[in-house]
Amino acid sequence: MEISVIYIHGFGSSGFGVKAELFRQYFKSRGVQFLAPSLSYVPQLAMQTLTEIAKCCKNPVFIGSSLGGFYSLYLANKFNTKAVLINPALYAESTLRRHIKGYATNFYDLSRFEWNDNHLSMLKKYKVDSPKEENLFVLLQKGDDILDYRDALALLPNAKVVVEEGGSHSFDGIERYFAQIEAFLLA
DSSP: OOEEEEEEOOOOOOOSHHHHEEEEEEHHTTTTTTEEOOOOHHHHHHHHHHHHHHHHSEEHHHHHHHHHHHHHHHHHHHHHHOOEESOOOOOHHHHHHHOOEEEEEOTTTEEEEOOOHHHHHHGGGGGOOSGGGGGGEEEEEOOOOOSOOHHHHOEEEEEEEEESSSOOOTTTTTHHHHHHHHHHHHH
């Protein structure tokens, strides 16, 4: 089956982050269409962009890290397709409320942008109450210093899950899972 992989970066990141580049190289070498858009920090704008891209793709599937995992869960349900969630911020509103106050940093160019309650309230629209767990592959590392991996286990008990000791919020060594990710997305 031919798929289009859409990678969704985390909060303050870009389509040129380390994970995005690793995935881009891998899928390019495999002849799989891969897109990693650099998204607006405004949730409604980011979701509009992602929805329009997905509608233009043949068999879209999603890979999302952190906030991108939150968006990927929503989009996988919306398009009834598969998603890989990497240390996902499944409770994005409370996570970002806790960790961001006022201004945040864009990791691509170190510029700053305002993050406020209006942005947090936009995230509520994208919360998934009944996820289609059979469409999800969740990768978690216990050493994540931003998110508690147990939240994902509690919310998605029937998804395909890998939990590793140690690691970080970025998910150290993600490239070890590329073949499994591809196989899951193609199955």
